[in-house]
Amino acid sequence: MFDPSATREQVNAVIQILHEEGLSSVSAVVRDTVTVITEGSGTQELASRLEKSPGVERVAVVLGAQRLTSRAFREEGTQVTVGARAETVIGGPGFAVIAGPCAVETREQMTAAVDVVVAGGAVMLRGGAFKPRSSPYSFQGLGLAGLTLLAEQRTRTGLPVVTEVVTPKDVECVAEESDMLQIGTRNMQNFELLREAGAAGKPVLLKRGMAATIEEWMLAAEYVMHAGNGDVVLCERGIRSYDRSTRFTLDLSAVAEAKRITHLPVIVDPSHSTGRPHLVAPMSLAAAAAGADGLIVDVHTDARSALCDGAQALSGEQFTTLMSRLGPVVEAVGRTLAPASAPSLASV
Numbered sequence: 001m002f003d004p005s006a007t008r009e010q011v012n013a014v015i016q017i018l019h020e021e022g023l024s025s026v027s028a029v030v031r032d033t034v035t036v037i038t039e040g041s042g043t044q045e046l047a048s049r050l051e052k053s054p055g056v057e058r059v060a061v062v063l064g065a066q067r068l069t070s071r072a073f074r075e076e077g078t079q080v081t082v083g084a085r086a087e088t089v090i091g092g093p094g095f096a097v098i099a100g101p102c103a104v105e106t107r108e109q110m111t112a113a114v115d116v117v118v119a120g121g122a123v124m125l126r127g128g129a130f131k132p133r134s135s136p137y138s139f140q141g142l143g144l145a146g147l148t149l150l151a152e153q154r155t156r157t158g159l160p161v162v163t164e165v166v167t168p169k170d171v172e173c174v175a176e177e178s179d180m181l182q183i184g185t186r187n188m189q190n191f192e193l194l195r196e197a198g199a200a201g202k203p204v205l206l207k208r209g210m211a212a213t214i215e216e217w218m219l220a221a222e223y224v225m226h227a228g229n230g231d232v233v234l235c236e237r238g239i240r241s242y243d244r245s246t247r248f249t250l251d252l253s254a255v256a257e258a259k260r261i262t263h264l265p266v267i268v269d270p271s272h273s274t275g276r277p278h279l280v281a282p283m284s285l286a287a288a289a290a291g292a293d294g295l296i297v298d299v300h301t302d303a304r305s306a307l308c309d310g311a312q313a314l315s316g317e318q319f320t321t322l323m324s325r326l327g328p329v330v331e332a333v334g335r336t337l338a339p340a341s342a343p344s345l346a347s348v
């Protein structure tokens with residue numbers, strides 16, 4: 001890892017040493033860090049040589065498959081800034097709330113939901129344009145038209161937007177129209193998609209597979225980071241269990257465990273995990289208490305008419321109440337609820 005003031009020449013000199021050692025496979029250059037995957041002897045000697053190079057702050061020898069995601073690689077938590085707005089940071093002192101409808105449906109629906117979430121203090125908007133539905137007969141999302149409607153809300157509010165990408169061929173256009181790429185639970189191990197998303201130059205929100213172990217989740221993040229992208233945010237969204245009274249089972253122990261083993265920020269989706277609006281608030285408060293860095297919450301101002309996941313969406317009023325209840329819990333664990341930025345809302 002380089003000193004923040006390291007010059008390009010100093011970085012290149014280190015890369016040159018690696019080349020001299022026959023390590024042409026510098027596998028990733030992420031932010032201030034050069035990663036080399038090497039095998040065999042001589043690693044410790046090389047590490048001490050690199051440590052003496054100007055501009056180098058720390059050399060970590062990390063063994064095992066979780067190289068880039070592990071705390072051994074980077075001790076301090078990674079902060080991911082999304083979009084151009086300095087206030088939207090995930091993994092910093094602020095507890096980041098992302099909110100909006102599950103799916104983009106119409107301009108009116110988006111405007112109504114976005115008005116509510118902005119007033120409540122969300123720092124980022126959500127809305128799916130490409131929906132990975134369990135049934136081929138369910139609403140599949142508006143596709144490109146949905147991306148445009150979402151981007152319209154970004155312009156109107158100045159807030160960044162996150163949206164799901166379901167296939168590698170759409171990565172480029174989704175990256176162009178949004179500020180963060182969401183990889184859904186059903187695609188957590190779509191390795192081609194992870195690689196493409198990692199190379200797209202936008203932060204990635206990586207949801208945990210509904211039947212994935214924590215290790216598999218970290219390895220999926222490893223794919224994105226290995227493609228050169230250090231801006232990965234993990235999202236616990238519930239795992240499959242035997243109990244059908246909740247949609248999935250929110251695994252809050254995975255949040256605390258992930259925070260222990262990785263430097264990446266971890267957020268929670270209390271909507272998809274529970275599937276029930278009345279469980280969203282208690283699980284949101286619990287997530288904040290467990291050390292999560294934020295939430296991604298479904299909000300719909302007319303949930304009965306929703307084309308996707310209306311059964312779990314919070315109404316505007318429920319979202320406002322949730323935000324007011326979150327403040328004290330977030331503060332009790334030494335964080336702040338990112339201040340309501342109250343961007344002026346132009347009409348569209």
Ligand code: PEP
Pocket residue numbers: 102128132164183184185186207237269272
């Ligand atoms: C979503 O957030 O819109 C979504 C489909 O979530 P998940 O992949 O967690 O089911």
Ligand code: MN
Pocket residue numbers: 102272308309
């Ligand atoms: Mn959904």
